[in-house]
Amino acid sequence: MHHPYLPILAFFAVALAVPIGALVLARLWMTFFTPIKRGTDKNALYECGVNPLAGRQTRFHSQYYLFGLLFLLFDVETIFLLPFAVAFLKLSTGSFLVAMLFLLLLAEGLLWAWSKGLLNWHATGRAHG
Secondary structure: OOOOOHHHHHHHHHHHHHHHHHHHHHHHHHHHHOOOOOOHHHHOOOEOOEOOOOOOOOOOOHHHHHHHHHHHHHHHHHHHOHHHHHOHHHOOHHHHHHHHHHHHHHHHHHHHHHHOOOOOOOOOOOOOO
16 A cells, blocks of 8 residues: 655655764764874864964954844845846736735835844944844
């Protein structure tokens, strides 16, 4: 008896087995073939292969990370607009409305970030939230 969900179950089994198997093989390889080498050179601090310039790490303001995340978010969302731009003249009315709804949500996200002060840069100030 052939169950209709059997191929999907097999797909999920393989999808789980491949990464787990890779992790197990990597752990076995590390255990048997690459022992941990301890020493002063191995434990030394470095930045991209160069000795560090300062004695401690420099901390960055969290607003840099928020700004970076916003950039990635809006960058990825604009990539989703590319298919609409390519087929703009051939879009049906429903597809056009979906594209406009997507643009409206994108603009709403930008206005929200702006209203929270995430796009304001002050030398000593914090984002308003």
